[in-house]
Amino acid sequence: MKSIANFLFEMGMLKKTPRTGFQFLGSGKESVAEHVLQVIFIGYTLCKIEKRADELKVMKMCLIHDLPEARTGDMNYVNKKYVTVDEKKAVRELTDTLFFGEDIRNAMEEFNGKKTLESHLAHDADQLALLLQLKENGDLGNKYSQEWIRFVLKRLCTETAKKVARSILETDSAEWWFTDESDWWVTANNNRGHHDG
16 A cells, blocks of 8 residues: 555645746646646547547546656656656656556557557647647737647647637637626625625
């Protein structure tokens, strides 16, 4: 059980590991754990559209795709021009002590292999998570996000993800909560039983 405890503590490091691309974008921030959570939900959604995919496989790849970053940190596209990360060593040392380590290694290999529909969907979920962040930052005035979006769109693998990407780009990031036409915006405080004043 000691190896299980160590593994769970290690996963906690993803909450403390920042995604480093935002320092180049100039706005926005998130931890690797926050990114992974969004990727999982996107992968889940893609599987609902792409019904022939093995949902469990996609969800597992979305869950573990950035697991090594607990050890290596997050390397953005600029960092990767100059620094080589030994991800295989990180995965091996992370999984060698776990009785289910082979399960994690197999999922990482499938994700990195990019040969199956499921691995393509997991990669697309990863890129769509970035696209959502870029769209939100662009909606808030970051002029560089549009240039980054062009590269993200080129990395998408499946037609399903490309359709979702088009919808993301056509939708204001605040629409889901800010388009309420009712008078709630005026009367909300009155409904809580107290008045400003």
